[in-house]
Amino acid sequence: MAAVLSAPSPLTATLPEDVVLRAEDLHTHFIVGERAAKSVDGVTLTVRRGETLAVVGESGSGKSVTSLSIMRLLAHPGRIVRGKILYRMRDGTVVDLATLPEKRMRAIRGKEIAMIFQEPMTSLNPLYTVGDQIMEMIRLHEPVSRHEARQRARQMLELVEIPAAEKRLDQYPHEMSGGMRQRVMIALALSCNPALLIADEPTTALDVTIQAQILDLMRRLQRDIGMSILFITHNLGVVAEIAHEVAVMYAGRVVEQAPVEALFARPRHPYTKGLLACIPNPERDRAADGARLMLNPIPGNVPSVLNLPPGCTYAPRCPLVEPRCEGEAPGLVPAGPGHLSRCFRHELL
Amino acid sequence: MNHSPSPQGGDVLLSVRNLSKRFHTASGPVKAVEDVSFDVGRGRIVGIVGESGSGKTTAGRCILRLVEPSEGEAVFDGVDLFKLPEKALRAYRRRMQIIFQDPYSSLNPRMRVGDIIGEAIDTHGLAKGAARQARIADLLARVGLSPEHARRYPHEFSGGQRQRIGIARALAVEPELIVADEPVSALDVSVQAQVLNLIQELQKELGLTMLFISHDLTVVEYLCDDIVVLYLGRIMEQGPSREVYANPRHPYTKALLSTAPIPDPTVRRERVILQGDIPSPLDPPSGCVFRTRCPFAIEACAKAVPPRESVSPSHSVACIRQAELATLATQKVTA
Known part of the structure; x- marks a missing residue:
């Protein structure tokens, strides 16, 4: 070594x-x-x-x-x-x-390489829905349609065990608890694998x-x-x-x-x-x-x-x-x- | 319900009974603390x-009347603090002090350390002139700083040193009871150990009684004689800490203790990972507030607030299934 x-x-x-x-x-x-x-x-x-x-x-x-x-x-x-x-x-x-x-x-x-932080709000934008943010991340790196990106975003929320993922996609970060935001940040980080x-x-x-x-x-x-x-x-x-x-x-x-x-x-x-x-x-x-x-x-x-x-x-x-x-x-x-x-x-x- | 087991049956300095605090917010009333009762024996450290x-935190502040309680009583040395008019309360304020979590925001940045400590002495008219200076020097020495530090400003100190200054300020009026609200949570591990040692030395030397508020279960197990476990404003379990840690009886206490990370990778515990989040205090569950996350909840848990049941002379649990669950656990072990 x-x-x-x-x-x-x-x-x-x-x-x-x-x-x-x-x-x-x-x-x-x-x-x-x-x-x-x-x-x-x-x-x-x-x-x-x-x-x-x-x-x-x-x-x-x-x-x-x-x-x-x-x-x-x-x-x-x-x-x-x-x-x-x-x-x-x-x-x-x-x-x-x-x-x-x-x-x-x-x-x-x-x-x-993706990164997550102590405070989820350092990576989440308070003005956009959780779904939009994950979709943006996916479409930045991969040539997929909006529809496909939304499907992927929902799958990501399911992957991090967020209940009612479809509904959560349209929520804003402030509507979630600290633990839930941390899950969203992990989903966001993992969305491009x-x-x-x-x-x-x-x-x-x-x-x-x-x-x-x-x-x-x-x-x-x-x-x-x-x-x-x-x-x-x-x-x-x-x-x-x-x-x-x-x-x-x-x-x-x-x-x-x-x-x-x-x-x-x-x-x-x-x-x-x-x-x-x-x-x-x-x-x-x-x-x-x-x-x-x-x-x-x-x-x-x-x-x-x-x-x-x-x-x-x-x-x-x-x-x-x-x-x-x-x-x-x-x-x-x-x-x-x-x-x-x-x-x-x-x-x- | 009103009876609270007194710790070791000894001399009780503070007796809190049915303490409730409701905050009125734009979204409705928040029950921050609800029907909390416990005793603090003289010279003991009680962990919340x-x-x-x-x-x-609200419970600790209500006891000192830094926040006005909504209901209940707090009998300190025979007198109900909640009934005292502001003027009479003053004499008692000297006997009870608070130490805060954040050593950065709890010291006035524009005051010299000597004046920060001296202000407490002046407020209560305890010493003047040379005697006052000597007292400040003595307090600084007592918390492991030097008398020269009196001339400096808070920003010149590290986090651990600032917490020492906060402790010196609290000690300046020779209190009997100290409410310490997460006093070591903001400190690095190596500094935290220094401050925990200091707290113990002072407690022994001065015979202090302490209410130690913390989310750190390792620190509480180490430092506290008795423990009160709160969830959504209510007491779930209370008793001597060695007994509660060795034999937790409430499902919440069990989950809490099983998820606290232990610095030993060879320890394999049966972990109880609670599902979901802590409910909003704006809309707490009916009956037992813990039932929405409790792996053992049954229909009856939603109907009424569980009464406190004694499992030993000084150990009590607010769970209607505690006896049944204890039998189940024994059967599992013997099987």
């Missing part, structure tokens, strides 16, 4: 057959005057075909900017300054999204009983359609439920990537370990007499992307820190089968 | 959990 990371070979050769998307040493900066906010500071991650990669991190970790970089939807002054985003198209050719001309990106968004779905905190604004419905729906859709999912979240509980593979981000970098079971069973980065220890756990946090034990928070705060520490960005908060960590940035190295860690001392974990 | 529209 490490050899693949650095191999400067032709694009097609760098992407194994089962990989849909691979970001390599991606850097996205927001440049204001003399200063650069290094929101994404060397991200490497892999999404395999038909699987869900969860990207987990706290605020400021760069997880959303990574997804916007992949979609090339960065707002000014954000810019990809270095790295590759290799994507395997459905016809098998591999393109680098980081440098693809905007005109070709337009054919990719929606048709090859994308190979990769990027979901940015899609259940964060929802109540737990509705969140369970949406996660269930996404699992079922993945099984039926075989799409790959890049799922961005801050919730490790959701990660455990939906992911095959997990990438943990901290201060603009992926600090660990591993299959989900391996990551939770034995995290190989001190940040991941610290994050898991922060979540209350009834078995761990009670003494034998039932008394509550204190939690083990990670000390300090996430560093500012305007002023990242040299060396390992986690060093100032890390219990395993040694002098070397403060001067030199560790690379993402193998730490077990399919397990990568960006820590010099991962063997101690 | 529920999804959006459950009325948890």
Whole structure:
């Protein structure tokens, strides 16, 4: 795996057959005057075909900017300054999204890669009916009649288990509940049958009983359609439920990537370990007499992307820190089968 | 109906009885909170959990009379807060404080932190001059900030630090009861753990009583001694949290607990995924408000609001089928 990371070979050769998307040493900066906010500071991650990669991190970790970089939807002054985003198209050719001309990106968004957000109203237009919006999406990418597009739109609403789909087509987003809008957004995203779905905190604004419905729906859709999912979240509980593979981000970098079971069973980065220890756990946090034990928070705060520490960005908060960590940035190295860690001392974990 | 099991039979600081709040909107009356009764024992942390529209925030605000209740009583240390005239209420306001969810919008951006905390001290005339300054410094230290922070403005702090400032402000008047409305929901996990530890330390040191309003079932299980489960303004189940989590008796509580994501991919639970959405509080279902989403609903559930049934001295459930469902569950296990 490490050899693949650095191999400067032709694009097609760098992407194994089962990989849909691979970001390599991606850097996205927001440049204001003399200063650069290094929101994404060397991200490497892999999404395999038909699987869900969860990207987990706290605020400021760069997880959303990574997804916007992949979609090339960065707002000014954000810019990809270095790295590759290799994507395997459905016809098998591999393109680098980081440098693809905007005109070709337009054919990719929606048709090859679709995106859903935390707040459905960021993608739904309040002035058009749900049906019109899905039909517009379909007709943008495919030469079908209005009638045919409407049939397809209805099928999409049925696919996401919206009851009375025919009636719902003529409703406006405000006439629907939050969970229903989230379903419409998923229907809209899937209407051109994308190979990769990027979901940015899609259940964060929802109540737990509705969140369970949406996660269930996404699992079922993945099984039926075989799409790959890049799922961005801050919730490790959701990660455990939906992911095959997990990438943990901290201060603009992926600090660990591993299959989900391996990551939770034995995290190989001190940040991941610290994050898991922060979540209350009834078995761990009670003494034998039932008394509550204190939690083990990670000390300090996430560093500012305007002023990242040299060396390992986690060093100032890390219990395993040694002098070397403060001067030199560790690379993402193998730490077990399919397990990568960006820590010099991962063997101690 | 009026009898509420008191927690551990101990000293009750706050006793809420038949609390109802109706809001009159253009589309008609909304029953935000309906016939809610529970006790809060002195020194205990009581969690109020529920999804959006459950009325948890409204209930908390009614108790502090930040929102005027429509009906019921809230007996605090022997006095019904709902009957107190505004002037007499003032003395009680000092004994009860609130911490808000959003540490960004609950602090005045134009005031220095020292003045934000000092304002609470001044309002109740608790200290002046040097004593006031010393008190502010002490409060900041207590919540893990430094006295120099008094000179800074809210925008200079992170979310976690702002929540600490909000806590210091609440503590400034030495309250006995704190209503904490989703105090850690807006914080990142690592910061959330810091604030949860702080809340516990303060609670122990100062002997505080707390009403902890939250949608996060993991946090409530960890922090709260007792739990009240709300759905569409009504109590579905209440009791000591260890008992309710170990043995939920209401179908809603069961569904809620089974769908809360657990950070462990090896856990395979029998998940109860509820169908449909939470009904509009403008037009709640008749009888049991949960029946439209309940997998066990029968005709009788639509006829009358289910009375509260005790399943243990301090654990009660509002479900007419709870005894029957418990037997079914036991049979399934033994079979």
